[in-house]
Amino acid sequence: MWRGRQPEEHCEGADALGHLLEEIVTRFGEVTVLAWTGKSSAYNSCLPASISVYNQTPYNPPSLEGEEMETYIAELRGKLSQQEALGIYNQINFLPPPRFAARRLHLPCIVFSVKRLSILERRRGDEKVYRAWVGRGTVDLTTADSLPPRKPQRLVFVHPWIAYIRGPSDEDAWGSESESVVDFDSNSEHDTGSDELVPPSPLDDGPEPQVDDYTWALQMIARLGQPFNALLLVQQPNRHYTRVATENEIVVPGLGTDITPRDIRVTVLEIL
Secondary structure, three states, X not given: OOOOOOOOOOOOHHHHHHHHHHHHHHHHOOOHHHXXXXXXXOOOOOOEOOHHHHHOOOOOOOOOXXXXXXXXXXXXXXXXXXXXXXXXXXXXXXXXXXXXXXXXXXXXXXXXXXXXEEEEEEOOOOOEEEEEEEXXXXXXXXXXXXXXXXXXXXXXXEEOOHHHHHOOOHHHHHOOHHHHOXXXXXXXXXXXXXXXXXXXXXXXXXXXOOOOHHHHHHHHHHHHOOOEEOEEEEEOOOOOEEEEOOOOOOEEOOOOOOOOHHHOEEEEEEEO
């Protein structure tokens, strides 16, 4: 990959690493390269200054399977109508892949705005412990970056792990945008089309159980409600964003099953 598209000018250090990671994100849609803690690169604030940060083991959200997933689905079914669940499903399904352009990262994500910010503790040097109010909970974080307690609306926590939210059967279940939009007015429990399963081979043990679109959407929302490793972004005067507080991992508590369409802001942010 690196030999296939070398930069026109010879580059070293942060630029060389930045170009490599840019290729990984743009060519393969691989955003796990954003799961790091340490010092940001001058190339882009979402990329690290050193490749050594990938020796760390990033936070992995809990997997939901079997009875635990069924419990979440049962609770969500009592709180979200089919139309509400499918509305969230379609919003996330329409997100484009991530890409770079002129060193700017265009990142599809779920955004959680900071409602309030306070300083809990001042430590040696410039380091401070902050508490941010987001969603229905709080997040404590430690950073030497100067965050704006008087303008918390400039800060957002973002959930960029869209592949995790969509689930392990992402490619089979979701297909292309034009094929995967769910009709809100459909009365059927399972629409035929892109979601219809291929008939099993006679050599198979038996047909796999079909999952209707409503249940599929609730599975996705259950994963969306789990705690996640967040990126903290601050909005700049030009309305673009930069990543801050990169020294330590930030885990945002999930919403669990207390999710409403108002909680979900799906967008693409441009990050410098």
